[in-house]
Amino acid sequence: xxxxxxxxGGGPGGYAAAFLAADLGMAVTLVDQEPRLGGVCLLRGCxxxxxxxxxxxxxxxxxHLADWGxxxxxxxxxxxxxxxxxxxxxxxxxxxxxxxxxxxxVKVVQARAVFENSQTLRLSPxxxxxxxxETLRFEHxxxxxxxxxxxxxxxxxxxxxxxxxxxxxxxxxxxxxxxVVGGGYIGLELGTVYAALGSKVSVxxxxxxxxxxxxxxxxxxxxxxxxxxxxAIYLSTKVAGIAEKGKALEVTFDGDVEKKTQRFDRxxxxxxxxxxxxxxxxxxxxxxxxxAGFIAVDNRxxxxxxxxxxxxxVAGQPMLAHKASHQGRAAVEALAGEAAMFEPRAIxxxxxxxxxxxxxxxxETDAKRDGRKVExxxxxxxxxxxxxxxxxxxxxxxxxxxxxxxxxxxxxxxxAGAGDLIGEAVLAIxxxxxxxxxxxxxxxxxTLTETLGFAAEVYFGTATDLYRPKRK
Numbered sequence: 001x002x003x004x005x006x007x008x009g010g011g012p013g014g015y016a017a018a019f020l021a022a023d024l025g026m027a028v029t030l031v032d033q034e035p036r037l038g039g040v041c042l043l044r045g046c047x048x049x050x051x052x053x054x055x056x057x058x059x060x061x062x063x064h065l066a067d068w069g070x071x072x073x074x075x076x077x078x079x080x081x082x083x084x085x086x087x088x089x090x091x092x093x094x095x096x097x098x099x100x101x102x103x104x105x106v107k108v109v110q111a112r113a114v115f116e117n118s119q120t121l122r123l124s125p126x127x128x129x130x131x132x133x134e135t136l137r138f139e140h141x142x143x144x145x146x147x148x149x150x151x152x153x154x155x156x157x158x159x160x161x162x163x164x165x166x167x168x169x170x171x172x173x174x175x176x177x178x179x180v181v182g183g184g185y186i187g188l189e190l191g192t193v194y195a196a197l198g199s200k201v202s203v204x205x206x207x208x209x210x211x212x213x214x215x216x217x218x219x220x221x222x223x224x225x226x227x228x229x230x231x232a233i234y235l236s237t238k239v240a241g242i243a244e245k246g247k248a249l250e251v252t253f254d255g256d257v258e259k260k261t262q263r264f265d266r267x268x269x270x271x272x273x274x275x276x277x278x279x280x281x282x283x284x285x286x287x288x289x290x291x292a293g294f295i296a297v298d299n300r301x302x303x304x305x306x307x308x309x310x311x312x313x314v315a316g317q318p319m320l321a322h323k324a325s326h327q328g329r330a331a332v333e334a335l336a337g338e339a340a341m342f343e344p345r346a347i348x349x350x351x352x353x354x355x356x357x358x359x360x361x362x363x364e365t366d367a368k369r370d371g372r373k374v375e376x377x378x379x380x381x382x383x384x385x386x387x388x389x390x391x392x393x394x395x396x397x398x399x400x401x402x403x404x405x406x407x408x409x410x411x412x413x414x415x416a417g418a419g420d421l422i423g424e425a426v427l428a429i430x431x432x433x434x435x436x437x438x439x440x441x442x443x444x445x446x447t448l449t450e451t452l453g454f455a456a457e458v459y460f461g462t463a464t465d466l467y468r469p470k471r472k
Contacts, residue, residue: 002136002137002138003027003028003029003107003136003137003138003139004026004027004028004138004139004140005018005021005026005027005028005029005138005139005140005141005142005332005335006028006029006030006031006113006121006136006138006140006141006142007021007028007029007030007031007141007142007144008031008032008113008121008141008142008143008144008145008280009031009032009039009143009144009145009146009312009314010030010032010034010036010037010038010039010097010108011038011039011040011041011042011144011146011312011321011324012038012039012041012042012312012321012322012324012325013039013144013146013311013312013313013321013324013325013327013328014030014032014039014142014144014311014312014324014328015030015037015038015039015097015101016324016325016328016329017142017144017311017328017329017331017332018030018101018104018106019100019101019104019106020328020329020332020333021332021335021336022104022105022106023104024332024333024336026332026336028104028105028106028107029106029107029108029109029136029138030101030106030107030108030109031109031110031111031113031121031123031136032108032109032110033110033111033112033126034110034126035110035127035128035129036094036097036098037094037097037098037101037108038090038093038094038097039146040146040147040148041321042090042093042094042097043090043094044165044166044169045165045169045321046321047089047090047093048086048089048090048169049165049169049186049189049190049193049352050352051085051086051089052082052086052169052171052193053189053192053193053352055082055193055196055197056192056193056195056196056197056354057196057354059075059196059197060196060354062075064391067391068391077174077197077198079171079173079174082171083170083171086169086171109123109129109131109136110125110126110127110129111123111124111125111126111129111131112124112125112126113136113280114279114280114281115141115280115281115282115284115285116135116281116284117284117285118284118285118286118305118306118307118308119137119138119139119307120135120136120137120138121135121136121137121138121141122134122135122281123135123136138307139307140307140308140309140335141307141308141309142301142308142309142310142311142328142331142332143277143280143282143287143295143303143308143309143310143311143314143315144310144311144312144314144324144328145275145276145277145280145312145314146275146276146312146313146314146324147273147274147275147276147313147314147319148273148274148276149164149165149166149269149270149272149273149274150271150272150273150274151164151269151271151274152181152239152269152271154241155181155239155241155242155269157242157243157244157249159244159249160172161244161248161249161264161265161266161267162242162249162266162267162269163266163267163268163269164268164269164270165186165190165268165270168190168194168268169190172266173266174194174197174198174199175194175199175264175265175266176199176200176265177199177200177202177231177263177264177265177266178191178194178199178200178201178202178264178265178266178267178268179201179202179203179204179249179251179262179264179266179267179268180201180202180203180204180267180268180270181204181239181267181268181269181270181271182203182204182205182269182270182271182272183203183204183205183207183209183210183211183212183233183235184211184212184270184271184272185211185349185351185352185353186270187203187268187270187271188203188210188211188222188226188351188353189351189352189353190268190270191203191230191268192229192353192354195229195230200231201230201231202230202231202232202233202234202262202264203226203230203232203233203234204234204237204238204239204253204255205233205234205235205236205237206236206237206238207235207236208235208236209223209235210222210223210226210233210235211351211357213365214351214357214359214363214365215359215363215364215365215398215412216365217364217378217396217398217412217414218357218359218396218398218412218413218414219357219414221355221394221395221396221414221415222351222353222355222357222414224394225354225355225394226353229354234253234255234256234257235255236255236256237253237254237255237256237257238253238254238255239251239252239253239254240252240253240254242267245263247265248263248264248265249263249264249265249266249267250262250263251263251264251267273313273319274293275292275293275294275295275313275314275315275319276313276314277289277293277294277295277314278293282295285305285308286303286304286305286306286308287303287304287305287308287310288303288304294314294315294316294317295310295314295315295316297309297310297311297315297316299330299341299342299343300330300331300334300335300340300341300342301315301327301328301330301331301334301342302331302334309331309335311324311327311328311331312324312327312328315327318347318349320347320349322347322348323344323347326342326344327342330342344430345361345429345430345432346360346361346410346411346425346426346429346430347360348360348422348423348425348426350418350419350422352419354416355392355394355395355414355415355416355418356413356414356415356416356417356418356419357412357413357414357418358412358413358414358418358419358421358422359410359411359412359413359422360410360411360422360425360426360429361400361408361409361410361411361425361426361429362374362400362409362410363400363410363412364376364398364400364410364412366410367400367409373403374400374401374402374403374409375400375401375402375403375459376398376399376400376401377398377399377401377435377455377456377458377459378396378397378398378399378455378458379396379397379398379451379454379455379457379458379463379466380393380395380396380466381393381394381395381396381397381415381448381451383454383463383465383466384446384448384450384451384454384465385445385446385465386446386447386448386450387415387416387448387451389446390416392415392416394414394415395413395414395415395416395418395448395451396413396414396415396451397411397412397413397415397421397451397452397454397455398411398412398413398455399411399425399435399438399452399455399456399459400412401435401459405434406434406435406436406459407432407433407434407435408425408428408429408433408434408435408437408438409429410429411425411428411429411452413425413451415448415451416448417448421448421449421451421452424449424452425452435456435459435460436456436460438452438453438456439453439456439457439459439460439462441453454466
C-alpha cells in the first residue's frame with residue numbers, strides 16, 4: 001500500500017492537515033490507533049472537559065442567583081445521564097469527522113504505526129481493525145501523534161483511586177474528598193468540575209502560585225475565587241508519598257501544610273503532558289528529538305528528515321489544539337509549494353475555570369523575564385456596566401503595549417467569558433494594530449467586549465468610566 005502523504009494521528013492537527021492536503025489534490029492516508037477520529041482533544045480532553053465545565057458553570061450560576069433573591073434546591077445529579085450527554089457530544093463530532101474524511105476521500109486506517117525507515121511504516125492493527133497490508137510506503141509523512149498525561153514515578157500507586165485526566169473525565173463517581181496534584185490549567189479545570197458536582201477539592205502545587213508562568217495579574221482574581229469554592233489550596237508544597245489505606249488514599253505533604261498527612265477518596269495527578277515521540281521508530285529515520293522529547297521542526301513543520309514533517313504537541317510548546325491545527329495547515333501548504341510558514345504573533349491560551357483566564361501574545365511576565373520595556377493598560381471590570389449587571393466584577397482586561405510605536409504586543413483577560421473575548425485581541429495583535437486602533441473601534445454597549453476598548457482608553461488617560469489620568 002502506497003500513499004502520497006501519510007498523516008500519523010487523528011487529532012485536531014492531524015485531521016486538519018489531512019483534510020487540507022486532500023483539498024489540494026494529494027492522495028492522503030490518515031493512520032490512528034483509535035477507532036474514531038478526534039484525538040485526545042475530542043475523545044478525552046478539550047471537548048468532554050468543556051462539556052462538563054458547561055455543567056459546572058450552570059450549577060455555579062444557579063447558586064449565584066441567590067444574590068438576586070432567587071434560590072433553587074440542592075441539585076439532583078444523575079451521573080449516568082451526565083456521562084451519556086457527554087458521550088453524545090463526542091459521538092456527534094466524531095461522526096461528523098468520519099463523514100468529512102469520506103467525502104474528501106481521505107483513507108483512514110486504524111493501526112499502530114512504526115517507522116521502518118524514512119519512507120516505510122510498519123502497521124499493527126488495534127482494536128477490531130483489519131489491515132489490507134502490514135506496510136505503508138509514502139512520499140511524505142506528517143507526524144501528529146500528540147501527547148499523553150505526564151506521570152510522577154514516585155507516586156505511581158496501583159490503585160483505582162489514583163486518576164489521570166482521562167479517568168477523571170470518565171466520572172467514575174463524585175468523591176467526597178478529592179486532591180488535585182498540580183495547579184496547572186488541566187488540574188484546575190477538572191477541580192472546578194468536581195467541586196461543582198459536590199466534592200471537597202484540594203489543590204497542591206509545588207511552585208508559589210497557581211498556573212505557573214501565567215501573568216500574576218490574571219491569576220489573582222482566579223485564586224481568590226477558588227479559595228472560596230475549593231476546600232484548600234497548598235502552594236510551595238510537594239506530595240511526598242501516597243499510600244492506599246482501606247477505601248482511601250493517604251497523602252503525605254512536604255511543605256507549609258498544617259496537617260502533613262491527610263486522606264482523600266481520590267487523587268488526580270495533573271502535572272503536565274509528555275509528547276508521544278517515543279515508540280514510533282524515529283530512530284530509524286533522520287528525525288531529531290530534543291531532551292524534552294519534542295521533534296525538532298522549522299517554521300514549515302519540516303524535520304531533519306526530508307520526507308518527514310511534524311506538528312502539534314509532539315513538535316513543541318505550546319501544547320494547544322488550535323496551534324496544532326494551524327501548524328498542520330501551514331505544513332501542508334508549504335509541502336504543496338505555497339509560500340506558507342507558521343509564524344504567529346499571538347497564540348491564544350484559555351483556562352476554562354471560573355473565572356476564565358485568557359491571554360495572547362507577549363505577557364508582562366515574559367517582558368520582565370526578557371528585560372523588555374513595555375507599558376500596560378488595565379481596565380478593572382468593576383467599572384464595566386455589563387460586569388456589574390451580571391455580578392461578575394472580579395475580572396480585568398489588560399493590554400501590553402510597545403511604548404515607542406504604541407503597537408499592541410499582548411493581551412490578558414480574566415473574567416466570565418474571557419476565552420470568547422480574547423479573539424479580538426489575537427486579531428489586533430496579528431494585524432499589527434496600535435492601541436489607538438482599538439480605542440477608536442466602536443464596541444457594543446453594554447458588553448464585556450467593551451473592556452478591550454476601555455483598556456485601550458486607559459492607556460491615553462481618557463477612559464470615560466474610569467478616572468485614571470495618564471502619568472506625565
